[in-house]
Amino acid sequence: MAADLTGRVAVVTGASRGIGLAAATALHAAGGTVVLTARTGEAAAAAAASVGPRALGIGAHVADADAARACIDRVLAEFGRIDVLVNNAGTNPAHGPVLRQDHARFAKTMEVNLWAPILWTRLAVDAWMGAHGGAVVNTASTGGLAVAHDIGVYNVSKAALIHLTRQLAIELAPAVRVNAVAPGVVRTRLSEALWREQPGPVTDRTPLGRLGEPADVGTAIAFLASPDASWITGETIVVDGGQTIGSGAAAERLSVRA
Ligand SMILES: NC(=O)c1ccc[n+]([C@@H]2O[C@H](COP(=O)([O-])OP(=O)(O)OC[C@H]3O[C@@H](n4cnc5c(N)ncnc54)[C@H](OP(=O)(O)O)[C@@H]3O)[C@@H](O)[C@H]2O)c1
Structure with missing residues (x-):
């Protein structure tokens, strides 16, 4: 059965394109x-x-705390409730080794990827969810589960977001469920450098044999936000076509093809 959110109100940050729009x-x-x-x-x-x-x-x-508060206030004024919050907006301005990043890039990454989910969750909980219940879904990344060169600061922020998901799950239970998705490489503007010129290296290490599409992640987010997931909290669902588990499986698939 498809997730049913009839009558519910959801806020998705960073939704003008990509995974947020799909969610x-x-x-x-x-x-x-x-x-x-x-x-x-x-x-x-x-x-x-x-x-x-x-x-x-x-x-x-x-x-921007004032803009966030104004947004949540408007949602309550227009729709009277906020049942679902998807903390999806993310950024990755700090490329290269962690020790070579300046404070400004580090701080921007943490502010958008880690502080903002705390800010928006607090606003949603205080405005509605704390008293009436709700579901929060954070967009983390498989980068939060494994190390990689060149995107260390981003990956640290996503690892912390996965832990924050667990932390808030216990702090907000039983009224509010808090979960996350951890996408692998998905075809969006943020990850363009990984697939635009040569998608081969990514698809070759993906057991399911293709790049992720935003809808692959959007439907997982909708599931976690829905009553179908009513006994799931503090969890992070990996949505990556097997990229995290799978270089061996991908190699086997290639040799079967060869
Ligand atoms: N694509 C991947 O392979 C991948 C993998 C793992 C995790 N993720 C995560 O997925 C999430 C969505 O990324 P995406 O891949 O869908 O990227 P995207 O296509 O570049 O979309 C990013 C979205 O966030 C918005 N945004 C960026 N900075 C913002 C800010 N400071 N305040 C409000 N909105 C902001 C953008 O809107 P405007 O530019 O219009 O403001 C846009 O709607 C991020 O958290 C990212 O870390 C992506």
């Missing part, structure tokens, strides 16, 4: 009313228009 689309398809955020109101509104009739776009830099 908003899946939540809307499940019957929910969806609020999509992005840094500009124009981008958020355009994305909302593409999702459907029960979608609203609001501009809010995810780490």
Whole structure:
């Protein structure tokens, strides 16, 4: 049975494109009313228009506390509730070895990827979820589960987000469930450098043999947000076509093909 979110209201941060837009689309398809955020109101509104009739776009830099509060206040004023929060907006400005990053890039990564989920969750809990229940889904990354060269600061932020998911799950239970998805390489603007010119190296180490598409992750987010996941909390679902488990399986598949 598909996730049913009829009558529920969901907020998805960073939803003008990519995984956030796919999550908003899946939540809307499940019957929910969806609020999509992005840094500009124009981008958020355009994305909302593409999702459907029960979608609203609001501009809010995810780490701007005043903008976040204004967004949550507006959601409550317009829809009277907030049942689902998807902390999806993420950034990766710090490339290269961790010891060579400046403080500004480190701080921006942590502010957007780690602090913002705390900020938005607090606002949603205080405004509605603490008293009425709800579900939070964080977009982490398989980078939070394994080390890799060149994206160390980003991966540290996502590892911390996975742990934050567990921490908030116990702090907010039983009213609010808190879970995460950990996508592998998905075809979006953020990961473009990994697949635009040569998708081969990624697909070759993916047992399921293709790049991820935003909808692969969006449907997992909608599941975790829905009553179908009502006994799941503190969990991180890996959505990666087997990339994390799978170089051996991928190699075998290649040799079978050869
Ligand atoms: N793609 C992958 O392979 C992959 C893998 C693992 C995890 N992830 C995670 O998935 C999440 C979504 O990334 P994506 O791949 O879908 O990237 P994307 O296509 O570049 O989308 C990023 C979204 O976040 C918004 N955004 C960026 N900075 C923001 C900010 N400061 N405040 C509010 N919104 C902001 C962007 O909107 P505007 O530019 O319009 O503001 C856009 O809607 C991120 O948390 C990322 O770390 C991605």
